[in-house]
Amino acid sequence: MARAANWAALLDDADVNRQVREACERWCSQDPRHRVALDRMRGLAARFDRLDGMERETLTVAAARRARPDHRSAIAALAMLVLVVAGGWRLAPLLVPLFPDHRTDAGQRRNVALADGSELVLDGNSAVDVDLSATVRRITLFQGQVQATVTADATRPFTVTTADGTATALGTAYIVRKQAEGTRITVVESRVQVCANAQVAGCLDLAAGQRALITPTGVQRLSDVDPRAAAGWVRGWLEADDMPLPELLSELNRQRQRPIRFDPASLAGRRVTGSFPLDDTDRAVQALAAATGLRLYRAPDGDMVLSTSR
Structure with missing residues (x-):
């Protein structure tokens, strides 16, 4: 919206x-x-x-x-x-x-220091509200992605909530991302309890490197990842480990004012491994073109286009 x-x-x-x-x-x-x-x-x-x-x-x-x-x-x-x-x-x-209390545009990342000593890092095109009270610490993620590094406080749970469910810190650092199919949780350090809003769904406790997806029907475990690589965007890097090329390009586009144009169907089946700079996505896509043998050019309107045609 x-x-x-x-x-x-x-x-x-x-x-x-x-x-x-x-x-x-x-x-x-x-x-x-x-x-x-x-x-x-x-x-x-x-x-x-x-x-x-x-x-x-x-x-x-x-x-x-x-x-x-x-x-x-x-x-x-x-x-x-x-x-x-x-x-x-x-x-x-x-x-x-x-x-929202805090938001970012495409290509921006923002660190937000909270009054309780915790810290948020907002990815590009993200928006959050912050509610810190005497009894609760609640971050509402409306869109995008946020990493929360949490200061311990046994009397006040720290929860990131979306329209799909909640992720409550049982330890230190975790990432919450709102996407079309639901909310994805990735634990960077310690443990997080993930719960869906669906009445029939239960909760999952996740450890470092574990992930889950919250959907309208419940909580689904995803494959484990390297937690440092998953948090690479906080440091300005996209870490790809056998990632589908269309998915990688979509991730780069989240950081751009003008998206890279490509045909997902023609790139299906191509996978990429490597580290790509989010602060210089032009350089990232140039490296992609060189590594994959694809054609990279600028369209008359100025957009960058990655294509299989030569």
């Missing part, structure tokens, strides 16, 4: 260029839900135009309390009109993701 708000803001600009429109169309084509979310956000914009002056001012002030001070805050404010139009605060939980 936050990404849809960003695109809605860009498209609302009278000077929007063709490249932006084409990039938005590519984003919409990645997942049918993207286009639905964008249409809803643009519909909110139309409803905002019909509000009177007092309502507009109320929404803008409310959004400014938490949104970043740029053009996207205006579109984020539109979401608040649902509260006015619907006549109540019952929809507020649906709008919270538009006003």
Whole structure:
């Protein structure tokens, strides 16, 4: 929803260029839900135009309390009109993701020091809320990926929660990633308890190097990994161990303002092992092209394209 708000803001600009429109169309084509979310956000914009002056001012002030001070805050404010139009605060939980406490754009990583001594590292295109109280420490991950390095406190559990479930620290460091099929948990150090929101599902305790995926139907164990390699993105490196090439390119694209274009079907079956710099993804994809014998070129619109054609 936050990404849809960003695109809605860009498209609302009278000077929007063709490249932006084409990039938005590519984003919409990645997942049918993207286009639905964008249409809803643009519909909110139309409803905002019909509000009177007092309502507009109320929404803008409310959004400014938490949104970043740029053009996207205006579109984020539109979401608040649902509260006015619907006549109540019952929809507020649906709008919270538009006003996260901390967020990153593509290609950014951010370290967040928490008041309890714990630390978060946000990957690109990530958004979280932080709730630290006398009885609980809760991080809500709306999108993207976060690593939590946790300071021990037996009286206050430390939990990262998503729409799929929860991951509670029984030790030190772990990674939580929100993705289309669910929420993936990777333990870097010590232990983590993973629980799904599904009523019929139980919980799993994971040790360092172990992973799990939380889905609407429960918690599924995944294959073990090297915990240091799994946390490589925190240090600015993508560690690939026999990784499918389309998956690797998708990971690089999460760090880019302009994604690398490729045809997943034509690259199916190709696998890659190596270390790739996330702070210089152009260099990473150049190394990929050299190692795989694929053609790398720039399209007329400036996008980088990786192709099997010569």
